Each structure stands twice: as structure tokens, then as C-alpha cells.
Amino acid sequence: MNNPPLISVIIPAYNTIDVIEETLKSVEAQTYQNYQIVLIDDGSTDGTAKFIDNYCKHNKKAIAFHQDNSGVSITRNKGINYATGEFVCFLDSDDTYATTFLEKMLNRQQQTNSNIVYCSFNRIKKNNIVKEILPFEEGNILKSFIEKSFHFSGMLFKRSFLLQNSIYFDDDLKICEDIFFTIKAISQTEAYTVKEQLFNYFYRNQSVTNSIYNAELYENDIKTWSRIQSYLRENYNKEDKKDIIQLVYFILVKLKIRLLTEYLKDFKYKEIRDYLNKDYNLNDDLMSLNDKFLHKSDRKKFNIIKRNNLIVWLWGSIYYRYVRRDIRK
Numbered sequence: 001m002n003n004p005p006l007i008s009v010i011i012p013a014y015n016t017i018d019v020i021e022e023t024l025k026s027v028e029a030q031t032y033q034n035y036q037i038v039l040i041d042d043g044s045t046d047g048t049a050k051f052i053d054n055y056c057k058h059n060k061k062a063i064a065f066h067q068d069n070s071g072v073s074i075t076r077n078k079g080i081n082y083a084t085g086e087f088v089c090f091l092d093s094d095d096t097y098a099t100t101f102l103e104k105m106l107n108r109q110q111q112t113n114s115n116i117v118y119c120s121f122n123r124i125k126k127n128n129i130v131k132e133i134l135p136f137e138e139g140n141i142l143k144s145f146i147e148k149s150f151h152f153s154g155m156l157f158k159r160s161f162l163l164q165n166s167i168y169f170d171d172d173l174k175i176c177e178d179i180f181f182t183i184k185a186i187s188q189t190e191a192y193t194v195k196e197q198l199f200n201y202f203y204r205n206q207s208v209t210n211s212i213y214n215a216e217l218y219e220n221d222i223k224t225w226s227r228i229q230s231y232l233r234e235n236y237n238k239e240d241k242k243d244i245i246q247l248v249y250f251i252l253v254k255l256k257i258r259l260l261t262e263y264l265k266d267f268k269y270k271e272i273r274d275y276l277n278k279d280y281n282l283n284d285d286l287m288s289l290n291d292k293f294l295h296k297s298d299r300k301k302f303n304i305i306k307r308n309n310l311i312v313w314l315w316g317s318i319y320y321r322y323v324r325r326d327i328r329k
Contacts, residue, residue: 004034007102008085008159012075013093014042017051019202024055024062026096026200032103037062038079043069048093073169073177080162088159094202095153101198105156108194115161116191119154125203136195142187143240146247152178154199161189175217176224183228187236215266218259225252254298256282261301265321269313272305 009027013020027037039062041049049066056064065082067075076090087106091097101119108117118141123130132151137144161167165188169181229248236244256279263271276282283306304316 004032005087005106006034006036006085007032007087007089007106007156008036008038008079008083009102010038010040010076010079010083010088010090011093012040012042012072012079012090013044013048013052014069014072014075015044015046015048016093017044017047019094020048020051023091023093023096026099027091028059029099030097030102031100032106035061035102036083036085038065038083039063040065040067040075040079040082042067042072042075071171073171073173077168077171080159080168083159086159087156088162089156090153091199092153094204096200096202098196098198098200102156104194104196104198108192109156109158112192114192115158115189116185117156117194118150118191119194119196119198121151121154122197122200123203124200131197134193136193138192139190140186140238140240141191142183142236142238142244143247145182145186146244146251149179149182151199151201152182153201155182157185161185170227173224173227174220176221180224180228180231184231187232213258213262215259215262215268215271218255218262222252222255222259225255250294253282254294257298257302257305260305261320264301264305264313264316267314267317267321269310272313273308276306276308 011020011023011027016023024037027035037059039052039056041052041064043066052064056062063082065078067078079090080088087109089102089105105117105119108114120132120134120136123132134148134150135144162185165184167181167184167188169177171177173180225248229245229252232241232244232248238244256275260272260275263269263275283302301316301320304312307313
């Protein structure tokens with residue numbers, strides 16, 4: 001490349017003093033060296049803020065920003081605005097890149113002149129490494145992404161594309177905000193891929209994504225996917241729109257059944273009644289789904305719930321709370 005473009009690596013940080021150094025070392029070790037590190041401390045209380053300031057004093061490629069604790073979406077949005085690179089990517093402060101991440105992602109972008117390039121990743125938990133296998137489709141990958149979402153940290157974005165289309169993270173969403181961000185992006189342009197695992201996602205028990213699902217998480221999940229559904233209905237107009245809307249609809253129905261099951265496990269019968277009264281089409285929605293999209297165990301749960309009978313619900317509560325403690329699917 002005659003004029004190698006600058007890539008801004010946006011790293012939000014909140015109380016990750018024990019791991020952020022390894023994250024930064026993985027950026028420093030890149031075979032492609034024309035990068036900028038945008039570090040944003042989100043009100044850390046464990047020494048992360050001081051570490052970031054000290055790091056930036058000794059690394060001219062890094063810039064630091066600080067804010068009161070505001071959440072990862074606001075932090076990432078500020079990163080998009082603070083960045084000065086032609087391209088941006090997002091790396092959590094407890095994950096790492098393979099040494100060739102930037103080089104291979106940029107090479108693919110240069111080959112295709114694309115707005116988005118993505119790769120796969122390694123999922124790491126207590127030294128156990130699982131390679132995520134993706135379909136690695138190219139072009140319109142929206143359907144593929146909804147069916148098997150990949151981690152948005154394995155993506156390279158043209159920054160001007162994000163700015164021109166006002167693609168940001170919704171800061172009122174508490175879960176799956178990165179999925180919605182990715183859907184907004186890939187629904188508006190073609191994406192290309194590097195068929196390798198080029199970054200490492202480390203499983204942390206403190207992560208919301210890795211938390212054991214409870215009613216609150218399902219409620220927030222439903223909020224996000226309902227917004228995704230509305231967004232795609234209003235903004236997505238490609239030939240496969242009907243299939244895409246149906247896929248999101250299937251996801252929402254499954255999430256609603258699992259939320260009601262959580263209510264059942266917690267003996268929250270009033271919440272079940274209120275939800276069924278509010279979403280009176282849920283039974284019809286369920287009947288329209290075939291077994292490909294809805295597991296028979298989910299149908300069993302809903303058959304218990306829709307009986308609207310305290311004795312049946314009590315049996316269900318005992319079964320799912322005490323007999324099937326690990327219920328999630």
C-alpha cells in the first residue's frame with residue numbers, strides 16, 4: 001500500500017485492570033502497525049483509569065478519554081466520534097487480537113473496497129479454546145448473521161460509512177446492543193470475510209452476556225429484538241425482507257416463552273397473566289411455528305403456561321425450578 005490507511009481500535013474499559021494490559025499487548029503486536037488506540041475509561045474504580053493515562057504517556061499511538069460510568073454503548077459511540085482513522089474496529093478490554101488481525105482484515109477490505117469485513121473468533125474459557133465456525137458468507141449476510149450471529153469485535157468498518165448512515169449503538173439497550181448495531185450496519189451494505197479466527201473472546205463470569213438468564217435479561221432481550229423487528233420493517237427493503245422479518249419474529253416468540261417460563265419458575269403468576277393479556281396473539285404466533293424453529297420443549301412450556309390454571313402452574317413451577325434447575329432452552 002502506497003498510503004497505508006489508519007485504523008482506529010476503539011477499546012472501552014471498565015474495571016479491567018487485571019486484563020487490559022494483555023489486550024493492549026495484542027494490539028501492539030500487530031503485523032500492521034498504522035493503527036490508533038482509542039481508550040475510553042467508563043468511570044472505573046479499580047485503577048484502570050490511572051493505568052490508561054500512564055499507558056498513553058508512553059505510547060504515542062494511544063489516546064485516552066474519561067467519563068462518568070455511562071455504559072458500554074455510550075462509550076463505544078464516543079469512540080466512533082473520537083477516532084480519526086479511515087477504519088474502526090471495536091475490542092473489549094478483556095479480549096485479544098491475533099497478530100495478523102488488522103493486516104488480514106484490511107487486505108480483504110482493499111481487495112473488495114467494502115464497508116465491512118468480518119472474521120471468526122476463538123471462544124476461550126479456562127484455557128479451553130473453541131473455534132467458532134461461521135458460514136463465512138459474503139454480500140448480503142443479514143440472514144446468515146441472524147441465524148448464527150458472530151461477534152462484532154471481529155469486524156472492520158469504514159468509519160465514513162458509519163457516520164454517513166448514523167449507525168451508532170442504542171444507549172438505552174442493556175443487552176444485545178451490539179447485535180442491533182451490527183444488523184443496522186450489514187442491512188445497508190455488503191460484507192466480506194476473512195475465513196479465519198482472528199480474535200479471542202474470553203469468557204468472564206461477570207459479563208452480562210455470560211450471565212445465567214433470568215426474567216430481567218429476557219425482558220431486555222425482548223426489548224432489543226422488538227426494536228430490531230421495527231427497524232427492519234421500516235428500513236430494510238431487499239428481496240429477502242419477508243424471510244428476515246419472519247426470522248426475527250421466530251426469535252421473539254422463543255424469547256417470550258422463555259420469559260414466561262422464568263416467571264413460572266419464580267411463582268410469578270400475576271406477571272404471567274398480565275403478559276398473556278398484553279400479548280394476546282402469542283398463542284396464535286406459537287401455532288404458526290413449525291418444529292424447525294421451535295423446540296418441542298418450548299411448546300411443552302407454553303402448553304403449561306397457557307392453561308391459566310393455578311394447579312397446573314404450581315406443578316410447572318416445581319418442575320422447572322427444582323427438577324430442571326439448569327433449564328434455559
